[in-house]
Amino acid sequence: MKTLGSFCRVLPLCLVLLAARAATAVAQSNEPERDEAGRQTLAGANERIARYRMGMLVVRVLDRRGRPVANARVNVEQTRHAFLFGTNIFRLDPRDTSPAQRTYQQRFAALFNYATLPFYWGAFERAEGRPDYARLEAMARWCAARGVTPKGHPLVWQEVYPRWAPNDPDVVVPLLRRRVNDLITRYRGLINVWDVINEANAAASFDNGVGRWVRRDGAAAVVRDALSWARAAGAGRDDETFVYNDYETGPRNVALLSELQARGSLPDVVGIQSHMHQGAWPLARVWETCETFARFGRPVHFTEVTVVSAEPRTSINYHGPPATDWPTTPAGEARQAEYVADLYTLLFSHPAVRAITWWDLSDEGAWLGAPAGLLRRDMTPKPAYERLLELVRRTWWTHASGQTGRAGDYQTRAFLGSYSITVVGASGRTRTVPAEVTRNGDGQNVVTVRL
Structure with missing residues (x-):
């Protein structure tokens, strides 16, 4: 060699x-x-992994006036482990x-x-x-x-x-x-x-x-x-x-x-x-x-x-x-x-x-x-x-997708680490933002995306 x-x-x-x-x-x-x-x-082990290595990710989608956007498509893609x-x-x-x-x-x-x-x-x-x-x-x-x-x-x-x-x-x-x-x-x-x-x-x-x-x-x-x-x-x-x-x-x-x-x-x-x-x-x-x-x-x-x-x-x-x-x-x-x-x-x-x-x-x-x-x-x-x-x-890797509800939220359990989040509104308007999922005090990681 x-x-x-x-x-x-x-x-x-x-x-x-x-x-x-x-x-x-x-x-x-x-x-x-x-x-x-x-x-x-x-x-x-799997129960402990879910407890210690995952967190709740909430993607909150708002319009330009700060109002919740329902039925927006959300894609959550992990890019790195913590x-x-x-x-x-x-x-x-x-x-x-x-x-x-x-x-x-x-x-x-x-x-x-x-x-x-x-x-x-x-x-x-x-x-x-x-x-x-x-x-x-x-x-x-x-x-x-x-x-x-x-x-x-x-x-x-x-x-x-x-x-x-x-x-x-x-x-x-x-x-x-x-x-x-x-x-x-x-x-x-x-x-x-x-x-x-x-x-x-x-x-x-x-x-x-x-x-x-x-x-x-x-x-x-x-x-x-x-x-x-x-x-x-x-x-x-x-x-x-x-x-x-x-x-x-x-x-x-x-x-x-x-x-x-x-x-x-x-x-x-x-x-x-x-x-x-x-x-x-x-x-x-x-x-x-x-x-x-x-x-x-x-x-x-x-x-x-x-x-x-x-x-x-x-x-x-x-x-x-x-x-x-x-x-x-x-x-x-x-x-x-x-x-x-x-x-x-x-x-x-x-x-x-x-x-x-x-x-x-x-x-x-x-x-x-x-x-x-x-x-x-x-x-x-x-x-x-x-x-x-x-x-x-x-x-141990998160790839998730779905739609926001009436309150403009989409949530999923996600492994701790770095993410790319893409949101597409009904008009086709698209935003992609980075995010981190960590083990914080209240257990939720809220990412706000404005379309």
């Missing part, structure tokens, strides 16, 4: 470094994915016009409204003082042109550490603070969501500047400091969102967040990774994870979701090169599709969850060499991609 642009020339290095995860990573359960508790939880459905787009190269790259872009844009962009320090700034601003700006502008929300990932992390960066925390901490401030201010208005710090719970096992910083000050203090830098750079803007991201779903992460809460330093979003290379999580565990982290009163993002389309592996070499002998299989693709539909339905139904990010879009270049993509290496869609497309853009 043709190389997909300049990023792919550094991607193998990133993948090897990304694989160097702590050996204490939480092992995945081999229990049945649909245990009885999971079945019961999933059984109420919920963030995403994936990383590490293989995006807007300059590449190859068929594979065009297909990659088309498949992404057809399904997703949220994208994770790679700001790994050691790849972004391979030579000191020479960060790759232009490539990441091009990726972010590609997203903006398509109504996609980009997220920068990550600003502070102990992995993908630059070879030139010092190991003395007294020296590296000012460099990291400058990096956080520089990136947030430079990309303001283009990238407003950031994974500020990644996996601090595991950092102490790394012998570099970040690892030594965590050993010296403690994980909670390091997370607090990084978030404080981000907030200072954000200058209190409401449109900036700062995430703490971790694969720890047990007591260590609960303790870290509890300490941050006690200090008044919680992140804006709690990011939960769910890499299931070793087996899909039982649905009851998924729900329990949502409940555990929802208690902190912050939105929960599932930031890195992996479900393989082959047999899971009980042993993963996080410190070695990507696997070359782990191909997707028809049976694995069928299992992946079934589980993914259940997983997304369950997560979409939990009121605290606001985003789900898949990891990676394609098997080509996927982390660990796993068959983790929604697309195969040749960019053809797996059944899981088709199932998600059906859910996200059809089942």
